[in-house]
Amino acid sequence: xxxxxxxxxxxxxxxxxxxxxxxxxxxGTTLDxxxxxxxxxxxxxxxxxxxxxxxxxxxxxxxxxxxxxAGAHADAHLAYLTERAAHQ
Amino acid sequence: MTAVGxxxxxxxxxxxxxLDREMHALLLAYEERHIRITVPALTLxxxxxxxAPGQRLVLAGTMKILSNVRISFVSDEEEHRxxxxxxxxxxxxxxxxxxxxxxxxxxxxxxxxTMNLKRWGPIQEHLPYRxxxxxxxxxx
Numbered sequence: 001x002x003x004x005x006x007x008x009x010x011x012x013x014x015x016x017x018x019x020x021x022x023x024x025x026x027x028g029t030t031l032d033x034x035x036x037x038x039x040x041x042x043x044x045x046x047x048x049x050x051x052x053x054x055x056x057x058x059x060x061x062x063x064x065x066x067x068x069x070a071g072a073h074a075d076a077h078l079a080y081l082t083e084r085a086a087h088q
Numbered sequence: 089m090t091a092v093g094x095x096x097x098x099x100x101x102x103x104x105x106x107l108d109r110e111m112h113a114l115l116l117a118y119e120e121r122h123i124r125i126t127v128p129a130l131t132l133x134x135x136x137x138x139x140a141p142g143q144r145l146v147l148a149g150t151m152k153i154l155s156n157v158r159i160s161f162v163s164d165e166e167e168h169r170x171x172x173x174x175x176x177x178x179x180x181x182x183x184x185x186x187x188x189x190x191x192x193x194x195x196x197x198x199x200x201x202t203m204n205l206k207r208w209g210p211i212q213e214h215l216p217y218r219x220x221x222x223x224x225x226x227x228x
Contacts, residue, residue, distance in 0.1 A: 045145070045148070046148075046152065048145055048149075049145045049146070049148040049149035049152060050149045050152055050153055051149070052142075052145045052146045052149045053146055053148075053149025053150040053152070053153050054149070054153060056107060056109075056112060056146060056150075057112060057116060057150075057153070059109075060109050060112050060113045060116060061116065063109070063113070066109060066110065066113045067113055067116070067117065069110070069113070070110065070113035070114045070116065070117040071117045071120075073114055073117070073224070074114060074117035074118055074120075074121050074123065075121070077094075077118070077123065077222070078092070078121050078123055080222065081092035081093070081094075081123065081199075082092060084092070084199070084220075085090045085092050088197065
C-alpha cells in the first residue's frame with residue numbers, strides 16, 4: 001500500500017453494490033474508479049442544486065399551514081391573471 | 089385555455105435564494121395551478137450576484153425542478169432587439185436586471201411579480217408605457 005492510499009470500511013452490502021456498478025463500467029474497473037465517478041457526479045452542480053431545492057421543497061410541502069396560505073394567495077393570483085387575460 | 093403567468097423580478101429571485109419559505113410555497117402552489125413562470129436570464133444573473141454560493145445552488149435547483157418555470161435567454165436577434173428597445177428607454181441606466189424583465193414581460197404580455205414596487209419606480213418613469221406590476225408582500 002502506497003502512502004497516498006488508505007482503507008475505508010464499508011458494509012459488505014455496500015461493497016457488493018459498488019462492485020455491481022463497477023461491472024457495468026467494464027472489465028478492469030476498480031472500486032476506486034467507481035467511487036471517484038460517483039463522487040464527481042454527486043459534486044456536479046446540477047445534482048447538488050436539485051437536491052438542495054428538493055430538500056427545501058419537501059420541508060415546505062410538509063408544512064400544511066404554509067401550503068394552505070400559499071394556496072390561497074395562488075388562487076387569488078390565478079383569478080387576477082385569468083381576469084386580466086379575458087380583457088386582452 | 090390561454091397560458092397565464094408571471095415574469096419574476098430580481099427581488100423575488102433573491103428571496104427564493106435566501107430560502108424564503110413563503111415564496112417557495114407560493115411557487116409550488118403556482119405549479120399545482122399551472123400558473124407559468126418565466127425568469128429572464130439577465131435578471132437571474134443579477135440576482136445570483138447578490139447571493140452566496142449555497143443560496144445560488146437553491147435558486148438554480150428551484151429553476152430546474154419546477155415544471156412551470158422557463159428561463160428566457162437572449163439567444164436570437166429578436167430577443168436582442170427587444171432588450172435593446174428597453175435599454176434605449178433607460179438611456180442612463182445599467183439596470184440590466186430590470187431591462188430584461190421588462191423586455192420579456194412586454195413580449196409575453198405578462199405582469200412582473202415583485203416583492204418591492206418601489207424598486208420599479210425609477211424604471212417606470214423612463215418608460216413610455218405602464219408596467220404591469222404585481223406585488224407580493226413579505227409576511228416577515
